[in-house]
Structure formats: C-alpha cells, structure tokens
Amino acid sequence: MNKIEEILIKETQYKGNNEPNVKQISASDFGSDLLQIYLRYKHGVPQNNKFTQSTLGSLVHKGIEEILKQYKDFETEKDVIVKFSNGWSLSGSIDIVDNTDKVIYDVKVTKQYTVESLKKEPKHHYIQQLSVYRYLMKELTGVDYKVKLIAILKDGTDFDFRNGGSKPHIKVIDLEPMSYEEVENKFNEIVSKLEQYDKLGEYPEQCNELWIRKFKGKPLRTKCEIY
Numbered sequence: 001m002n003k004i005e006e007i008l009i010k011e012t013q014y015k016g017n018n019e020p021n022v023k024q025i026s027a028s029d030f031g032s033d034l035l036q037i038y039l040r041y042k043h044g045v046p047q048n049n050k051f052t053q054s055t056l057g058s059l060v061h062k063g064i065e066e067i068l069k070q071y072k073d074f075e076t077e078k079d080v081i082v083k084f085s086n087g088w089s090l091s092g093s094i095d096i097v098d099n100t101d102k103v104i105y106d107v108k109v110t111k112q113y114t115v116e117s118l119k120k121e122p123k124h125h126y127i128q129q130l131s132v133y134r135y136l137m138k139e140l141t142g143v144d145y146k147v148k149l150i151a152i153l154k155d156g157t158d159f160d161f162r163n164g165g166s167k168p169h170i171k172v173i174d175l176e177p178m179s180y181e182e183v184e185n186k187f188n189e190i191v192s193k194l195e196q197y198d199k200l201g202e203y204p205e206q207c208n209e210l211w212i213r214k215f216k217g218k219p220l221r222t223k224c225e226i227y
Contacts, residue, residue, distance in 0.1 A: 005051060012058035013048055016093060020044040024081075025190055027092035027132035030183075031125020034193055034204040041194055057109045060152055061095060064107055073100040080136040088191050094133045096150075102143055104133050105172075107150045115151050115171060122176065128186070131178035138180060149173045 001009075017024050020043050029037045048054065065076035074096055081091040096105035106129060108114075118124050130147040137145050151171045178186075197204055 001050075008059065009048060009051060009055060012055045012062070014045050014054075016045070016091070018045045018047075023087050023191075024089040024091055025187060027090075027129045027136075028125075029190070030128035030132055030186060034190070034197075037190060038194055038197055038204050042198075053109075057107075060109050061107050064150070065095065068096060073098055075099060080133070080140060082136055082139045086191065088187075090132065090136065090187055092129075092133050092136055094137075097137070097145075101146075103146045103148055104130060104137065105148050105150050106130050106133070107152065109152045109154065111155050112153055115153065115173065118149070118173065118175065123178070127175050128178065130175055131183050134177050135180050135183040147175050147177050149175055 016026050016028075021041065022044075025037070029040070068074040068076055075094075076096055078094040078097050079091070080094060081089050083089045094104055095107045097103075098105070106126065108126060114126075118126060121127075126149055130149065134145050134147050137143065149172070151173060153169050153171060155168070193204070
C-alpha cells in the first residue's frame with residue numbers, strides 16, 4: 001500500500017462510536033438487521049485497513065462538505081445526540097444542514113436502481129437514517145426540518161451503448177420521513193431486543209435478507225456473515 005492510499009484510508013475512517021458495550025444507537029443502525037447492530041454493540045467497529053466502497057463515499061462527502069463550508073447557510077458534519085432516561089443514546093452525524101431553508105441533506109454515492117427503490121420502500125434505510133436526523137434536530141432545536149437525499153449516481157438512466165458506459169450524475173430527492181413517534185418506537189424496539197439478547201448471552205438470528213452471490217456454483221453469503 002502506498003503513502004497516499006494509507007492517508008486516504010486513515011482520514012476516511014468511521015468517526016462514530018467505535019468502542020464495544022456503549023449504549024448508543026446511530027442513525028445508520030436504523031436500516032440494519034438486528035444481528036449487525038448487536039455485533040457492533042458487543043464488539044465495536046474495527047478499523048478499516050483497505051480502500052472500500054465506504055472509502056469512496058467518504059471521499060465524496062469530504063469534497064462536497066469542503067465546498068459548502070464556504071457558504072454561510074450550511075453546516076457540515078454536524079454531530080447530534082440525544083440521551084434517554086433508560087441509559088441509551090440516539091446519535092447521528094448529519095452531512096449537511098441548511099439552516100436558512102431548514103433542510104437536512106444526506107449524501108450517498110449509489111446507483112440508479114437504489115434511487116428507484118426509494119419510491120417502492122417507504123421504510124428504506126436511507127429514509128430511516130434521515131428520519132433519525134430530523135428527529136434529533138427536532139429534539140435539540142424544536143424546529144421541523146425537511147429531509148432530502150443528495151444521490152451521487154455512479155451510473156445513469158441513459159446508457160451509452162456505443163461508448164460502453166453510462167453518465168454519472170447527481171440527483172437531489174425530496175423524501176417523506178417517518179413520523180417522530182415512529183422513530184421513537186423503532187429506537188425503543190431496537191434497545192429492548194439488544195438488552196434481551198445481551199441478558200440471555202445469545203446472538204440474534206441471522207439476517208433476514210442475505211445478499212447471496214455465487215462463486216464457482218457455490219452460494220456466498222455476503223451480508224451479516226462478514227461481521
């Protein structure tokens with residue numbers, strides 16, 4: 001690994017809670033299977049040691065945030081956390097907050113089919129994540145924010161067959177968030193299940209939706225089992 005690659009990996013490490021046994025649920029946990037959340041809770045988040053899709057996403061985030069820092073309307077990388085009487089916390093790191101128009105933005109480097117799925121899945125994990133940000137900002141400021149997704153698309157709807165490629169582009173998408181009550185209920189449900197499995201000393205069941213790929217005719221489970 002060369003020096004530049006090492007620097008990029010180091011500077012794009014996960015900045016949230018990395019330690020085990022911290023009673024804190026993050027916005028990104030809301031769309032995860034319980035086993036993933038439980039394993040992060042019990043074992044923390046290991047440091048990344050190679051260039052991944054997550055590294056690419058973090059680099060795009062940093063570029064957008066660095067540009068927007070020049071404009072007074074925007075806050076970037078805003079960390080928010082609310083602590084509850086049960087000893088648990090709900091947290092998030094918001095990519096962009098427009099304090100003038102009262103809009104929360106989340107940046108995703110993704111593909112067209114993922115954007116299309118937002119129309120079909122009202123509880124898509126992108127929507128859940130933004131809903132948590134909105135809930136936290138309401139708790140901390142008393143303001144109702146709108147939520148939008150900035151999708152940096154690696155592919156496009158207009159595939160150029162002659163040149164063998166598609167055109168990357170950007171979409172800013174208005175989303176309908178979960179209600180504040182739904183966020184609270186989901187948070188309490190996650191906490192209750194985590195405490196239950198922790199008390200029993202057992203692991204939750206395998207993920208409900210496995211990403212299964214085949215290699216030499218054999219299925220490879222590539223979601224929860226990688227944890």
